[in-house]
Amino acid sequence: MIAAILLTIVFIFLVFNLFRRTGRLPPGPTPLPLIGNIHQLAYQVWRRKGIVAALNYYRKKYGNVYTIWLGPMPTVSITNYDMAHDVFIKNGKKCYDRQLAPILEHMTGGLGLLAANGENWAEMRRFTLLAFRRMGVGSGLIEKRIMNELNGRFKHLQGSNFIVVLILRCSELDAEIAKNGKVIVPVDFFDLTVGSVINSVLVGKRFDENTKDEFLTIKKLFDASTETFNLFDLNVPVWLLKWFFPSRFQLTWDARHNILNHVSKEAFERLKQLDSGKHDIDSKEPNDLVDCFLLKMREEREKGPDGHTGYTMEALKFVLHDLWLAGQGTTATTLYVGFMKLVNHPDVMLRIREELIRITQNSRDLTLQDRPKTPFLNATIAEIQRFTSVLNVNFWRINHETIKFKGYEIESGCMLTAQVGALHVNEELFENPEKFDPERFMRNEKLLQQTIPFGIGKRSCVGEQLARSELYLVFGNLLLRYDVKAHGATPTNEDVFPYSSAKLPDTTGKFEFAKL
Numbered sequence: 001m002i003a004a005i006l007l008t009i010v011f012i013f014l015v016f017n018l019f020r021r022t023g024r025l026p027p028g029p030t031p032l033p034l035i036g037n038i039h040q041l042a043y044q045v046w047r048r049k050g051i052v053a054a055l056n057y058y059r060k061k062y063g064n065v066y067t068i069w070l071g072p073m074p075t076v077s078i079t080n081y082d083m084a085h086d087v088f089i090k091n092g093k094k095c096y097d098r099q100l101a102p103i104l105e106h107m108t109g110g111l112g113l114l115a116a117n118g119e120n121w122a123e124m125r126r127f128t129l130l131a132f133r134r135m136g137v138g139s140g141l142i143e144k145r146i147m148n149e150l151n152g153r154f155k156h157l158q159g160s161n162f163i164v165v166l167i168l169r170c171s172e173l174d175a176e177i178a179k180n181g182k183v184i185v186p187v188d189f190f191d192l193t194v195g196s197v198i199n200s201v202l203v204g205k206r207f208d209e210n211t212k213d214e215f216l217t218i219k220k221l222f223d224a225s226t227e228t229f230n231l232f233d234l235n236v237p238v239w240l241l242k243w244f245f246p247s248r249f250q251l252t253w254d255a256r257h258n259i260l261n262h263v264s265k266e267a268f269e270r271l272k273q274l275d276s277g278k279h280d281i282d283s284k285e286p287n288d289l290v291d292c293f294l295l296k297m298r299e300e301r302e303k304g305p306d307g308h309t310g311y312t313m314e315a316l317k318f319v320l321h322d323l324w325l326a327g328q329g330t331t332a333t334t335l336y337v338g339f340m341k342l343v344n345h346p347d348v349m350l351r352i353r354e355e356l357i358r359i360t361q362n363s364r365d366l367t368l369q370d371r372p373k374t375p376f377l378n379a380t381i382a383e384i385q386r387f388t389s390v391l392n393v394n395f396w397r398i399n400h401e402t403i404k405f406k407g408y409e410i411e412s413g414c415m416l417t418a419q420v421g422a423l424h425v426n427e428e429l430f431e432n433p434e435k436f437d438p439e440r441f442m443r444n445e446k447l448l449q450q451t452i453p454f455g456i457g458k459r460s461c462v463g464e465q466l467a468r469s470e471l472y473l474v475f476g477n478l479l480l481r482y483d484v485k486a487h488g489a490t491p492t493n494e495d496v497f498p499y500s501s502a503k504l505p506d507t508t509g510k511f512e513f514a515k516l
């Protein structure tokens, strides 16, 4: 009897508390105590065959800001630019902490950038942005690294001599074209090109004939873990995953550890060489992010007790891991999806080429300085990024102060995010969102600002400038050099894992490149 009374009191308390909190939050489906809206969300995801479709359904029903309770936690999703700006820019200081997926936190111990918060994250983010700047991200220097990858001007150490290795991306293509008139280009081409640029920025090495298999193995393992990683993995406790879904846990663990081992091998080797005097860092011109970090580590240690204690080899491992992980697949997928779109829209490709030939007189490479003069290429890249929207569910933030906007009150401790995938199919901003139409950005220039593939606010993508440079130079220069067609049937551009937290296209498609 007493137990029944106690249970009733607890139940009434839960209902009352839920009712009180729901009243001030943005609208959404009616939640149940303890399970919230999980049952409705699961049904809508199943019925509409994907996470973005379900989030879009809730947008149409409740408006551009709505609340879904994941169990006892309210989550606020925002699906238009102005509201995202109100929350994540105007109130940016109140919501820069990330809701950490327990499995990721378990693996990183709160180090790095993606699954970190607080002072540690802030320091590593500042460091990364500064290190990128020192290596030329945002200036002409990064262009050199990217174009080197395409053009093949590389210095590799062999024995005691530097030799120039010319067998690189475009040279490989050109050699094949010289033999057969055309070359078949699979997704690996984009993976390796992007992987090499990132590896070169982070650890100063590109992937060559000897190391490309190592890269492709890590990449495949990582893709396999991403395919299954979804809302469930983002939220469940580690013990539950380990006990009830051990193979799922193991896949995520193995993929992350392979990347960790790969990137940290280089960093530890460098430290050894530095300690033994075999390597010296030019403090005015560090070669890569590892050099920048080791310099900073030395600097902080020399300050004694006043130095920042966050600069450790363990911290470096996770910073490298996160940059590699977040930067490789996202950029390569955008390039691959972009070319898939372009081969299906040859008119767009032709118009870009005309624009580029006009600018370069077909006598030089396209450079980052050309950007203001190539509005149609810029518009096409924006439309490609809108279509690609690499995340089905954006990472959640947690607000640590109440946020008031548009008459709502989001009390501290809520999970909130700009749902980039759903925002990019919002027909209030993008008329006929299912249509590939770069022209929409020419008709309305404001749209460029309202498309936010890199997220918004203090946790937005740290690699945005690097990725934008890569996309511009690789799309532009390949279109300037090659006639590109689909090889065989073009696979669907639809997301093949619509239930996963990341968007993944069917990557079995191939292209035929012929010299122009």
Ligand code: HEM
Pocket (backbone or CB within 6 Å): 113, 114, 125, 198, 322, 323, 324, 326, 327, 328, 330, 331, 334, 390, 391, 394, 395, 420, 453, 454, 455, 456, 458, 459, 460, 461, 462, 463, 464, 466, 467
């Ligand atoms: C086309 C390419 C890319 C896209 C579409 C993309 C997209 C995103 C998005 C949507 C976020 C989450 C933003 C949020 O939480 O609101 C993010 C975060 C992040 N991205 Fe990117 N990204 C790209 C390339 C890169 C590159 C090249 C790097 C690094 C080399 C990188 C590193 C990161 C990191 C470290 C974070 C976490 C930042 C933090 O929590 O402070 N990304 N990215």
